[in-house]
Amino acid sequence: MSIWGKIGGAAAGMLVGGPIGAAVGIVAGHFLIDRSLTGGDPGVAFTIAMIALSAKMAKADGIVTDEEVEAFDRIFRVPPEERASVRRFFNLARQDTAGYEAYASQIARLYAGKPAVLEDILDGLFEIAKADGVLHPGENAFLERVADIFGFAPGEYRRIRASHFAPDAADPYVVLGVAYDAGDDEIKRTYYRLVRENHPDSLIARGVPQEFILLATDKLAAINGAYEKILTERAGR
Secondary structure (H helix, E strand, O other): OOHHHHHOOOOOOOEOOHHHHHHHHHHHOOOOEOHHHOOOOHHHHHHHHHHHHHHHHHHOOOOOOHHHHHHHHHHHOOOHHHHHHHHHHHHHHOOOOOOHHHHHHHHHHHOOOOHHHHHHHHHHHHHHHHHHOOOOHHHHHHHHHHHHHHOOOHHHHHHHHHOOOOOHHHOHHHHHOOOOOOOHHHHHHHHHHHHHHHOHHHHHHHOOOOOHHHHHHHHHHHHHHHHHHHHHHHHOO
């Protein structure tokens, strides 16, 4: 059974508590009872989290635009037979931003000790935010708060934001999330960690939707470019 079928309420298992379980219950007409949400299929929990937070992300600047909805559809490519259930959930969640911190907190607990997965979620949210080409103050505040709940330090948030929005994207130190006076060994360790976390094979192992592989490929290119730029600059000192 596909992720979308499970989200739509076609599977049954144990009751899922917290805001994620409640939201899925709204979509299905009852609480979704599916063990894979917390155990066998991390992609399901990831996708549910993305639907809820994407909808509230779209509302963060006060209005949900067609471009933001289209960005969501483009990223997830919901099958026609599941579109009604998923869109119903999306429309309910996008009515306001209320509750987004509870969603973010539960997601942080689901993926405790797995910062790479949490970063995948932030990347998806940034894709929704930049659909209209502008990072609005409300969207930035929303994303910054979600990043804080996920356990990312301010410098890490700036690094993630830099992979989606200029002008930070032009600063290789921001792209890698390292200080300007960081030692060569620290920069190398950070670089290899980011490459490992953003490699397509790593994302597949984390169970994220296939569409996120393309996002990771672009991000990996930026990471490689930033590292090469730093090496070139330091070699010329």
